Amino acid sequence: QSALTQPASVSGSPGQSITISCTGTSRDVGGYKLVSWYQHHPDKVPKLILYEDTTRPSGVSNRFSGSKSGNTASLTISGLQPEDEADYYCCSLSRTSSYVFGTGTKVTVL
Amino acid sequence: EVQLVESGGDVVQPGGSLRLSCAASGFNFYEWTMNWVRQVPGKGLEWVSLITWNGGSIDYADSVKGRFTISRDNSKNSLYLQMDSLRSEDTALYYCIKEGIHSFASWGQGTQVTVLS
Numbered sequence: 001q002s003a004l005t006q007p008a009s010v011s012g013s014p015g016q017s018i019t020i021s022c023t024g025t026s027r028d029v030g031g032y033k034l035v036s037w038y039q040h041h042p043d044k045v046p047k048l049i050l051y052e053d054t055t056r057p058s059g060v061s062n063r064f065s066g067s068k069s070g071n072t073a074s075l076t077i078s079g080l081q082p083e084d085e086a087d088y089y090c091c092s093l094s095r096t097s098s099y100v101f102g103t104g105t106k107v108t109v110l
Numbered sequence: 111e112v113q114l115v116e117s118g119g120d121v122v123q124p125g126g127s128l129r130l131s132c133a134a135s136g137f138n139f140y141e142w143t144m145n146w147v148r149q150v151p152g153k154g155l156e157w158v159s160l161i162t163w164n165g166g167s168i169d170y171a172d173s174v175k176g177r178f179t180i181s182r183d184n185s186k187n188s189l190y191l192q193m194d195s196l197r198s199e200d201t202a203l204y205y206c207i208k209e210g211i212h213s214f215a216s217w218g219q220g221t222q223v224t225v226l227s
Contacts, residue, residue, distance in 0.1 A: 001172060003154065036213035038155070045205070045220070046155065051213035089155050093212050098169040099145075099157040 001097035004029060004090055011108040012080045020105045022073040022090030028100055030071035034093040037066060037075045041086045050075065077107070085109045112136045112216040114206045119221030126196050130221055132189040132206030140164075140184040143209040146191050148202035149220075156202075159191065160209070174200075196225045 005023040012018040022029065022037075029035055037050040048057055053073060054066040063078045073092070077084055090102035118130040130146070146158040159170045159180040168180055179192040189206055201224050208216040 032212075034212040038214070040155075045217045046214070047217075048210065048213055048215055051211055051215075055211075057210075057215070091155075091157070091214070097157070097171055098160055101147075101155045101157060104154040 001094060001100050004092060004100055004102035006088075006090060006102040006105045008103070009106045009108065011110055012077075013110045014080055014082065016080050017076060017078045018080060018107065020075045020077075020088055020090075020107070022075070022092075022102045024071050024073075024092055024094075024100070026071060027096055028092040028094040029068070029073050029090075031095060032093045033068075035066070035068060035073040036091045037064075038089045038091065039084075039086050040089065046089070080109055082109050112208055114208060114216060114218035116204065116206045116218045116221035119204065119223045121224045121226065122196055123227055124197060124225055126225070127192070127194045128196065128223060130191040130193065130204055130206075130223070132218060134187045134189065134206075134208070137208065139182075139187040144182060144189045145207040145209055145214060146180065146189075147205045147207055147214065147217075148200075148223075149205070150199075150202045158204070161189070193223070196223075198225050201225050 035053045038046040040046040050066040088105045094100045113135045115133045145160040161180045177195045181190045203220040205220045206218040207214045
């Protein structure tokens with residue numbers, strides 16, 4: 001099972017919006033409405049920020065939003081803030097291996 | 111509050127075995143699917159294994175299939191991962207996770223497994 005493809009890094013200035021893509025196949029991302037996204041700060045535990053492609057868990061800022069088109073899911077962070085600097089991972093249910101993670105994207109706030 | 115506390119990580123030689131444990135509290139453990147996810151230092155997250163509430167369905171990543179065995183004891187609110195025939199590429203921080211809606215809702219702090227000769 002190959003990892004989902006994410007850009008290695010994305011950067012933006014405070015207040016800007018950035019988008020992170022997550023590309024898979026029809027056997028995972030495109031086959032289910034079940035992509036989740038995680039924020040991971042160094043030396044902390046990963047945190048769920050979106051599930052079912054677009055749903056935010058209670059307590060997660062509405063600056064985080066999700067979308068999907070075909071086999072590519074996207075995470076948009078609006079009004080970028082310094083505390084958003086972290087690694088972000090997508091994950092999808094998969095027909096071939098229960099779950100598959102993305103390669104991860106390092107977000108830098110300039 | 112959901113609490114997941116992993117233990118059992120250690121330094122082991124290639125070919126060796128380890129048993130990871132995860133003590134769960136703060137929720138009805140017997141109702142939930144549980145997972146193990148790992149992170150290689152400096153690299154990404156990798157899903158390892160899952161077990162449904164009653165152990166009726168179990169799955170593994172191809173990279174560990176045939177070497178790792180997941181199990182649970184609902185009477186002890188505990189999740190386990192038996193790791194045999196360990197390889198250097200199994201070196202990672204292993205997280206115990208309570209599954210949400212096909213997502214990883216609650217994570218433990220992780221336990222470090224290091225495989226080196």
